[in-house]
Amino acid sequence: MDKENQTTVSEFILLGLSDQPGHQPWLFSVFFTAYITTLLGNATIIFIIRVESRLHTPMYFFLCNLSFVDICFTSVTVPKLLINMFSQKKSIQFIGCVTQFFFFLLIGNMESFLLSVMAYDRYVAICNPLHYTTVMSWNFCTGIVLLVWLISALHSLIHSVIVSSLLYCRSNIIHQFFCNLPSLLQLSCSDITKYQILISTEGSLVVIGPFILIVVSYALIAFTLLKLPSEQGRWKAFSTCFSHLAVVTLFYGTVIFLNFRPSSINSVDYDRVVSVLFTIVAPMLNPFIYSLRNKDVKDAFKKELCKKKILFCLA
Secondary structure (H helix, E strand, C coil), X not given: CCHHHXXXXXXXEEXXXXXXXXXXXXXXXXXXXXXXXXXXXXXXXXXXXXXXXHHCCHHHHHHHHHHHHHHHHHHHHHHHHHHHHCCCCCEEEHHHHHHHHHHHHHHHHHHHHHHHHHHHHHHHHHHCHHHHHHHCCHHHHHHHHHHHHHHHHHHHHHHHHHHHHCCECCCCEECCCCCCHHHXXXXXXXXXXXXXXXXXXXXXXXXXXXXXXXXXXXXXXXXHHHCCCCHHHHHHHHHHHHHHHHHHHHHHHHHHHHHCCCCCCCHHHHHHHHHHHHHHHHHHHHHHHHHHCCHHHHHHHHHHHHHHHHHHHHC
């Protein structure tokens, strides 16, 4: 496209989930409730792990970080979605769009990396229990979390810089409720051939790498469990992985559905529904999955409730 025919986009229009005015009040109620539930649920998990000394272990350290990431993940998209539901002009400034994209990519990658680290933690606990405290030392756990934050930040920064340098001249309308990579690339009139190669290499490595680690970890766990002579022992060991497996299935299931959609399905509506599951529903359900299936978390929660009840009665 000739340079004289190119225009500079200063803002984007986020179409959101529905363009029907009558839908906005109940959509606002649903997603506001989901957002508050996500904040309270994950904050409760963080609080319980922080105050209960029995939960000061690597597994719960990673779970605490995962809850923090879930709070950040849903906070990147939902507040803007709620504001736009009652806004006449559902716009977002160019710099705001790039910023949202950066944090969405950063937090999404962190979720993926943390899930893989948690899978490795379960592998060491089940397959190499005698060396668990040595392998999963606090220095290692802290270092690996800082490392994945650094990798995620660099990955997000690279893609954000590239996205911000592209020319956008086709349209400024995004058929989503947040700024994501596919939508921005569709609006760009720059030659993105080289960038697509980067996405296919570095991007795929960052996304697929953690998933491969999870698959390998659970394959080794399954192999170890099959060698246990006691069925009760196998079930007890597997029960420690159930919550994590459920969260992994929910997270990667939506990612797979989002990227491998059947051609017969309407792409816009499909992407919106799966994006809601990915960015809103999954972070909301994660604390319930871990708390409902985890006896230690439930006992710690009951203990804290009893403390609060006693203090309230004494007051």
